[in-house]
Amino acid sequence: MNCLLRLERITHRFGKVLALNDLDLAVPEGEIYGFLGRNGAGKTTTLRLLMGLSPPDAGRIELFGEQVKSVPVRLKQKIGFVPQEPHFYPWMTAPQLGRFVGDFYPTWDAAEFERLLRRLDIPTDRKASAMSGGTRTKLSLALAFASRPPLLLLDEPTTGLDPVARREFNDQLIELQREQGTTVMFSSHLVGEVEQVAQRVGIIQAGSTRFEGTVRSLRAQVRRIAGLVQPFEQPGWQQVRGDVYRADAAAWEGASLPPGAAVQDLSLEDIFLAFARTDELRAA
Amino acid sequence: MMALIRKEWREHWRFILVLHLIGSVIFGLAWVTAHNAISQFQAWRMQVVTFGTLAAIILPNRLVMREYGLGTQLFLEVLPIGRGAVLLTKWLFGWCALMLFFVPAFGIALYAVRDQVFLRADLVGLVALRSIVYLLFVYAGAFAVALTLRFRFVVWGLLFLLVVTLGERAQRPPSEWPPFLVAGEAMALFGALPPWPEIGITAALALGLMAISLALAVSARGALAVVLARRMSSRARTLMAFAFGIVGGLSTLIERRAPPPPFQLEQAVASQGDPVVKVGWMSEVGGMQPARLAGQISSDLAAMRTWLGLRELAPVSLVPDAWREAHEISFGKARPNQLLVRAALGAPELALPQLREMVRIAELLDQSPAYTWREDRIWLLRGFSAWWEADRTEGYAALLQRRAELAARLLRAYGLDDEAALRRADTTDELLGECLGSAYAWRAVQTLHDRLGPERYRTLMRAALGQPSFDDGRSLVRVAATADLLAQGGLSLPQLAQAMRQDLGKNAVTAPPSTLQVQAARLAGTSAELRYRISGAAPSGLTVRYKALRPAEPSVDPSTTYWAGTGASGVLPATFAAGTRVFVMAEAFDPALGCRYRLGAVRKELP
Numbered sequence: 068m069n070c071l072l073r074l075e076r077i078t079h080r081f082g083k084v085l086a087l088n089d090l091d092l093a094v095p096e097g098e099i100y101g102f103l104g105r106n107g108a109g110k111t112t113t114l115r116l117l118m119g120l121s122p123p124d125a126g127r128i129e130l131f132g133e134q135v136k137s138v139p140v141r142l143k144q145k146i147g148f149v150p151q152e153p154h155f156y157p158w159m160t161a162p163q164l165g166r167f168v169g170d171f172y173p174t175w176d177a178a179e180f181e182r183l184l185r186r187l188d189i190p191t192d193r194k195a196s197a198m199s200g201g202t203r204t205k206l207s208l209a210l211a212f213a214s215r216p217p218l219l220l221l222d223e224p225t226t227g228l229d230p231v232a233r234r235e236f237n238d239q240l241i242e243l244q245r246e247q248g249t250t251v252m253f254s255s256h257l258v259g260e261v262e263q264v265a266q267r268v269g270i271i272q273a274g275s276t277r278f279e280g281t282v283r284s285l286r287a288q289v290r291r292i293a294g295l296v297q298p299f300e301q302p303g304w305q306q307v308r309g310d311v312y313r314a315d316a317a318a319w320e321g322a323s324l325p326p327g328a329a330v331q332d333l334s335l336e337d338i339f340l341a342f343a344r345t346d347e348l349r350a351a
Numbered sequence: 352m353m354a355l356i357r358k359e360w361r362e363h364w365r366f367i368l369v370l371h372l373i374g375s376v377i378f379g380l381a382w383v384t385a386h387n388a389i390s391q392f393q394a395w396r397m398q399v400v401t402f403g404t405l406a407a408i409i410l411p412n413r414l415v416m417r418e419y420g421l422g423t424q425l426f427l428e429v430l431p432i433g434r435g436a437v438l439l440t441k442w443l444f445g446w447c448a449l450m451l452f453f454v455p456a457f458g459i460a461l462y463a464v465r466d467q468v469f470l471r472a473d474l475v476g477l478v479a480l481r482s483i484v485y486l487l488f489v490y491a492g493a494f495a496v497a498l499t500l501r502f503r504f505v506v507w508g509l510l511f512l513l514v515v516t517l518g519e520r521a522q523r524p525p526s527e528w529p530p531f532l533v534a535g536e537a538m539a540l541f542g543a544l545p546p547w548p549e550i551g552i553t554a555a556l557a558l559g560l561m562a563i564s565l566a567l568a569v570s571a572r573g574a575l576a577v578v579l580a581r582r583m584s585s586r587a588r589t590l591m592a593f594a595f596g597i598v599g600g601l602s603t604l605i606e607r608r609a610p611p612p613p614f615q616l617e618q619a620v621a622s623q624g625d626p627v628v629k630v631g632w633m634s635e636v637g638g639m640q641p642a643r644l645a646g647q648i649s650s651d652l653a654a655m656r657t658w659l660g661l662r663e664l665a666p667v668s669l670v671p672d673a674w675r676e677a678h679e680i681s682f683g684k685a686r687p688n689q690l691l692v693r694a695a696l697g698a699p700e701l702a703l704p705q706l707r708e709m710v711r712i713a714e715l716l717d718q719s720p721a722y723t724w725r726e727d728r729i730w731l732l733r734g735f736s737a738w739w740e741a742d743r744t745e746g747y748a749a750l751l752q753r754r755a756e757l758a759a760r761l762l763r764a765y766g767l768d769d770e771a772a773l774r775r776a777d778t779t780d781e782l783l784g785e786c787l788g789s790a791y792a793w794r795a796v797q798t799l800h801d802r803l804g805p806e807r808y809r810t811l812m813r814a815a816l817g818q819p820s821f822d823d824g825r826s827l828v829r830v831a832a833t834a835d836l837l838a839q840g841g842l843s844l845p846q847l848a849q850a851m852r853q854d855l856g857k858n859a860v861t862a863p864p865s866t867l868q869v870q871a872a873r874l875a876g877t878s879a880e881l882r883y884r885i886s887g888a889a890p891s892g893l894t895v896r897y898k899a900l901r902p903a904e905p906s907v908d909p910s911t912t913y914w915a916g917t918g919a920s921g922v923l924p925a926t927f928a929a930g931t932r933v934f935v936m937a938e939a940f941d942p943a944l945g946c947r948y949r950l951g952a953v954r955k956e957l958p
Contacts, residue, residue, distance in 0.1 A: 118428075119572075167358055170353065
């Protein structure tokens with residue numbers, strides 16, 4: 068599996084607060100990677116590290132097969148970034164922003180940007196200060212895609228959007244990714260959104276990766292055993308929380324369950340909740 | 352980088368335009384204010400100190416706060432460009448916007464004073480350097496302060512408190528601190544010695560402040576700036592106000608600087624009349640009793656005041672200085688409103704006419720508008736003082752005439768015609784020294800008197816040295832150049848020069864005067880020696896003196912020069928590195944002239 072970015076044992080602190088703790092993740096080329104975690108889990112910190120906005124205290128960052136300590140400008144030119152809240156110059160219109168941003172990217176495609184403005188229905192005569200939150204997010208996406216980056220990082224881009232706008236944004240993202248073959252890392256705390264968009268997910272809890280793999284493998288591995296009287300203890304099985312367990316898909320098939328117990332599939336949301344609540348218990 | 356520059360321009364051009372318009376208005380006002388100053392070029396200094404300071408503070412504040420206050424630096428951070436490049440672009444953009452005003456303004460200022468001041472390239476460069484270094488310091492400081500973001504007003508407040516406190520209490524007032532001294536009163540005076548150490552310190556401070564700006568913007572990968580950009584809480588504001596109160600209160604505990612005591616002569620004889628003249632010597636001065644001398648000078652000054660229509664004249668004290676040569680007479684001002692004329696009062700060779708001339712010059716410079724100091728006018732003032740003396744002292748005119756004739760011959764030998772010699776008083780004075788220079792100025796004024804007649808002469812002198820009249824609106828903006836004043840008075844500068852040539856040529860001496868010639872001779876490596884030679888017959892009492900000049904050193908005080916020899920030719924007793932500028936002068940004594948006179952001065956740059 069060829070990965071465009073890889074983080075290994077990344078640690079990062081804000082003063083006494085441990086934001087990232089031995090975090091590992093790898094994003095394969097050409098896929099949409101859903102980076103799932105609760106608020107404060109460390110998603111934005113991870114993306115800031117990848118954009119070179121903060122240095123890690125420990126660990127290894129590999130971008131485009133190159134190990135880096137801080138992200139140099141030439142690599143940054145290959146990364147598109149859609150922030151949670153775009154801080155555009157309020158007096159600039161979308162075309163002006165395009166001209167401004169385009170000067171920093173050698174691969175900037177002005178025609179593509181114009182096409183994206185039309186396609187995403189972004190007004191060209193309105194200043195950024197007069198745009199709605201949704202329009203600004205779409206503009207941010209257009210700016211990111213118009214530079215035709217091999218890697219696109221999105222930091223909870225749909226936060227603050229209504230469900231319709233969110234759906235629309237995600238659809239556009241999927242389509243654009245298919246068209247350009249861009250590798251996308253998409254952080255969110257909205258499970259449904261990640262399920263809709265991502266082929267592969269990473270679940271981050273308290274600064275550590277709890278799971279990484281395809282959505283299908285996640286759902287195949289994490290299931291509920293209904294009707295358990297006492298905890299199910301068997302080598303290779305891991306109790307996530309309560310009656311939710313994690314094991315290889317093959318282990319689930321060959322498992323000899325106690326009498327009366329039955330295996331139930333879980334939605335991604337249930338799986339995420341199970342991970343999240345386990346951490347809550349640990350913290351308590 | 353170009354995208355950032357375009358962005359900055361689009362974002363700030365209106366603000367810059369308004370700032371430049373305000374600057375133009377202030378420049379106009381400075382021009383009017385400085386119209387009767389010692390040099391109208393003072394308007395340039397006013398512009399640098401007032402608008403320059405204002406703009407250099409406001410501009411970086413605007414550039415930084417618009418970016419960090421709106422949080423748009425977060426947008427820039429995710430673009431492929433370094434934080435250092437962003438800051439550098441912003442810094443340079445602001446500086447260029449500042450220079451966009453000051454560079455043309457400097458050109459305009461130079462153009463406007465071109466007929467009042469002899470614009471030597473090195474001295475113009477020096478004013479430009481001082482202006483740039485001062486503006487750079489303020490701009491770099493304001494940029495660094497702006498980058499403290501929510502603490503910027505706190506920092507400005509503390510700086511203000513510091514300057515006010517130290518201004519009242521420090522042994523060395525702020526006007527003498529390097530940055531303020533660089534833009535001090537003497538900045539726009541071409542004759543002032545450049546304060547090189549202060550210029551260096553100010554430039555170093557500016558570079559340090561630039562480094563601080565960079566550190567504030569990029570430290571912790573910009574995280575510090577993000578933290579600083581957050582709004583201050585009301586609790587923090589209260590704390591700051593409280594801290595200010597304490598610091599302000601503590602500053603009052605430092606003892607105020609005591610003003611220097613007023614000057615007082617220990618023993619003196621005072622005149623009865625107005626202005627009061629005190630002589631601080633109890634025995635004869637130049638063969639005259641001190642009480643008589645004091646009374647004579649007082650009545651003489653009173654007569655001159657009436658003749659020129661001047662206001663009250665300041666009291667004068669003649670201060671003895673036994674360490675001086677008899678011909679070394681200087682003047683200054685002491686608190687409160689008192690003129691001091693310092694001379695070797697006990698020396699038997701002290702010439703009273705020269706002493707009285709100097710007292711008159713001191714009073715005229717004190718009472719006449721400051722523009723009488725200007726290079727194109729100073730000869731008129733000195734010449735008038737000598738004329739007044741010659742008009743009242745028997746035989747003095749004949750002595751001055753002899754001196755003036757030699758002065759004219761020397762000027763011609765050095766290739767300076769009479770018109771240029773009058774326009775470029777600083778050059779003439781350096782070449783001729785005090786004795787001949789003063790006599791040459793007298794000759795010019797005497798010629799004016801002879802050609803114009805007593806009434807027109809008096810009118811001209813009142814216009815040149817007396818209080819300005821406001822019958823012409825233009826006089827509020829610009830003082831007439833001396834050449835214009837002479838033309839209005841009835842004798843233009845070229846006519847005056849021609850008349851002087853006739854007056855000085857009556858007793859023409861065909862033989863050229865002895866002049867000083869200096870040549871550099873290369874030694875081993877990059878060092879060189881200077882050889883001098885006096886052409887023609889060596890005059891009696893010849894002394895050659897020299898001084899290695901500091902960069903852009905203007906007029907040279909003879910007392911700071913070193914003895915080099917007394918022969919008609921020789922080598923200076925020192926070797927010099929390539930690029931050194933050396934001042935060499937030759938003096939001689941002629942009993943017929945009654946003074947030590949200079950037969951030439953040369954500035955030589957070693958190759």
